[in-house]
Amino acid sequence: MGADIHWIAERKHSDGLWESAFGKSFCQHLAGDRYTRTTEFFDTPQGQFGERHYRWFGMLSGVRSDPIEPLEEIARPGLPADASQHAHILLGENSGCHSQGYFTVPMLEAALTELTGVSMSTPELRQARKTLQDKINQIRQMLKDESILPVQTANLLYGRSEDEKNGEFYPDMAQESNHSALARTKRIEGYLPVGPDTLRFLIAYDS
Numbered sequence: 001m002g003a004d005i006h007w008i009a010e011r012k013h014s015d016g017l018w019e020s021a022f023g024k025s026f027c028q029h030l031a032g033d034r035y036t037r038t039t040e041f042f043d044t045p046q047g048q049f050g051e052r053h054y055r056w057f058g059m060l061s062g063v064r065s066d067p068i069e070p071l072e073e074i075a076r077p078g079l080p081a082d083a084s085q086h087a088h089i090l091l092g093e094n095s096g097c098h099s100q101g102y103f104t105v106p107m108l109e110a111a112l113t114e115l116t117g118v119s120m121s122t123p124e125l126r127q128a129r130k131t132l133q134d135k136i137n138q139i140r141q142m143l144k145d146e147s148i149l150p151v152q153t154a155n156l157l158y159g160r161s162e163d164e165k166n167g168e169f170y171p172d173m174a175q176e177s178n179h180s181a182l183a184r185t186k187r188i189e190g191y192l193p194v195g196p197d198t199l200r201f202l203i204a205y206d207s
Contacts, residue, residue: 003052003054003057003063003064003205003206003207004052004205004206004207005024005050005052005053005056005057005203005204005205006023006024006025006050006090006091006097006203006204006205006206007023007024007049007050007201007202007203008020008022008023008024008084008086008087008090008091008157008201008202009021009022009023009142009153009199009200009201009202010083010084010087010199010200010201010202011153011191011192011194011198011199012191012192012197012198012199013187013190013191013192014190014191014192015190017082017084018080018082018083018084018200019084019086019156019157019187019191020084020086020087020156020157020158021153021154021155021156021157021191022046022142022151022152022153022155022157023090023157024046024049024050025090025161025162026152026155026157026161026170027041027044027046027047027050027149027150027151028041029161029169029170030149030150030151030152031149034149040148040149041149043148044147044148044149045137045138045139045141045142045147045151046138046142046147046149046151048134048138049135049138049139049142053131055068055127055128055131056131056135057205059071059073059074059111059128059131059132060073060074060075060101060103060203061073061075061077061099061101061203061205062099063099063205068115068124068125068128070114070118071111071114071115071128073101074103074107074108074111075101075102075103075107075203076101076102076103077099077100077101078100078101078102079091079092079100079101079102079202080102080200080202083102083202085158086157086158086159087202089159089160089161090161091202091203091204092204095204096206097204097205097206098204098205098206098207099204099205100202100203100204101202101203101204102200102201102202102203103200103201103203104196104197104199104200104201105136105139105196105199106196108132108135108136108139109136111132112129112132112133112136115128115129115132116129139201143194153194154188154191155188156184156187156188157170157173158172158173158184159171159172159173160172
């Protein structure tokens, strides 16, 4: 069986805490029927960012392929100590996923700069540089949220992504009270502007 990547983007709040703002599962949920019945979703930056890509997996985490020399694995291993509860539910040790890690855009940019500085270019290095540049571009496009399907980068995700017994997606959010919805909206207003130190991506894999 193939390995798939799962990801959540966390944004930093003005109180210093991190919240799950957007992610692969919720983007798929927002796409609805267009995720399963058409190729529209997979043509979006969020669809491409979460595709099965073993060179990317190897560069990030050493999963299914090795990192590209002279790079080591880009993602830091494990979930951050202050990761949001939603991230732990979807990606943590009890989620069935493995090889958890996290990274930021500056970490990707630093890796790209390091590969660009290698004097002897090879097809493998050229492909690695292209992969990194593509992923950086996809993040930038997601943040603009101008694709044909929404990303909702100014959101706050919580609870489970699926109730397998009832076949419901994001059941806890779907059943939230008006009071909870207002409180969530108010907290979203407290997000710090997206920047090098206020946005991070948490990842894990299944196989």
